[in-house]
Amino acid sequence: RKEVEQDPGPFNVPEGATVAFNCTYSNSASQxxxxxxxxCRKEPKLLMSVYSSGNEDGRFTAQLNRASQYISxxxxxSKLSDSxxxxxxxxxxxxxxxxxxxxxxxxxx
Amino acid sequence: xxxxxxxxxxxxxxxGEKVFLECVQDMDHExxxxxxxxPGLGLRxxxxxxxxxxKEKGDIPEGYSVSREKKERFSLILESASTNQTSMxxxxxxxxxxxxxTQYFGPGTRLLVL
Numbered sequence: 001r002k003e004v005e006q007d008p009g010p011f012n013v014p015e016g017a018t019v020a021f022n023c024t025y026s027n028s029a030s031q032x033x034x035x036x037x038x039x040c041r042k043e044p045k046l047l048m049s050v051y052s053s054g055n056e057d058g059r060f061t062a063q064l065n066r067a068s069q070y071i072s073x074x075x076x077x078s079k080l081s082d083s084x085x086x087x088x089x090x091x092x093x094x095x096x097x098x099x100x101x102x103x104x105x106x107x108x109x
Numbered sequence: 110x111x112x113x114x115x116x117x118x119x120x121x122x123x124x125g126e127k128v129f130l131e132c133v134q135d136m137d138h139e140x141x142x143x144x145x146x147x148p149g150l151g152l153r154x155x156x157x158x159x160x161x162x163x164k165e166k167g168d169i170p171e172g173y174s175v176s177r178e179k180k181e182r183f184s185l186i187l188e189s190a191s192t193n194q195t196s197m198x199x200x201x202x203x204x205x206x207x208x209x210x211t212q213y214f215g216p217g218t219r220l221l222v223l
Contacts, residue, residue, distance in 0.1 A: 034211065043199060043214035044152070087152070089212075096167075097142075097212060101151035 003027060004090050006100035014108055017078045021103045023088030024070045033064055035073050036087040038102065044087055047073075078107045112136070113215035115200055121221045128187040130218050132200030140203045141183035142212065143167075143175065145196040152199065158183055190222045 006023045013019050025033075033050035048055065050062040050071050061074040075082055088100035116131035132141065142157040144167075154167030156175040164175050172194060176184045183202075187194055198218045203210035 043217050045214070046211045049211070091210075096154070096157070098154075099144075099152040101149065 001026060002101075003098045004088055004100040006086075006088050007103050009103040009105070011103065011105045012108060013078055013105070015078055015080060017107075018074065018076050019078060019105060020075075021073045021086055021088075021105075022070055023072070023100050024068075025088075025090045025098075026069070027090070027092060027098075028066075028069060029092065030069075030090045031093045032091040033071050034089040034091075035060075035062055035071075036089055036099075038085045038087055040084075044099075047086070075105075078105075080107050080109065083107045113200060113202055113213050115198075115215040115218050117218050118216060119219050119221075121223065122187075122190050123223050124191060126187075126190050126222075128190050128220065128222075130185040130187075130198055130200075130220070132183045132185070132202075132215055133181050134183075134202040134213070135181065136202070136204070136213075137180065138202035138204050138213075139180070140205065140210070141177065142201040142203075143173075143183065143185045144199045144201065145169070146199055146217075147196050155185065190220075192222050194220065195222045196220060 035047040036044040037047045038044040050064045054063045059076045063072045083106050085102040085104045087102045113134045143155045144152045146152045158164045158177045174186045200215040201212040203212045
């Protein structure tokens with residue numbers, strides 16, 4: 001079993017749709033959590049950190065459920081520019097990051 | 110803005126060649142990382158470094174070595190390149206250890222080993 005598992009995708013949604021991605025992690029001692037975005041043939045870039053209380057940044061909402069060991073990302077009112085691969089990242093307390101394989105989102109007109 | 114640069118965007122090498130991939134960051138970050146990214150396998154950590162002259166093995170260190178002689182520079186070395194090392198190599202840096210830090214990635218080097 002992988003340490004970090006994501007929805008396999010791909011997700012193909014129309015503009016304006018709401019889409020949610022889930023990610024589960026196996027190490028209960030994991031300390032911090034992130035969502036990264038990776039555009040085709042580009043490097044990953046931080047989208048948002050994920051906090052226990054949940055956090056929102058515009059159309060994006062991230063949630064963490066430590067008891068069930070999963071994190072989620074919700075995108076509202078999808079735009080064409082949201083098309084990308086979304087990577088779930090889990091850090092242990094030594095700063096080592098484990099990446100999920102990514103979920104590909106395509107937003108269509 | 111944090112800037113992480115990698116010496117080459119594309120590289121073609123022959124089996125058995127020694128390959129050097131260089132990474133430089135300009136924000137005085139303590140931590141530096143080398144990953145490879147392959148379709149269906151995601152990002153996998155090869156080596157990382159918390160300080161000058163320090164290195165730690167990641168999940169897939171076999172066939173690779175690293176060097177960190179200066180804080181801003183972290184080199185990945187393929188001693189004898191093989192075709193299964195054809196991949197996208199990504200360097201990253203973060204400010205400190207402790208688990209909370211965001212990683213900043215370089216643009217990547219696409220290596221093809223023939």
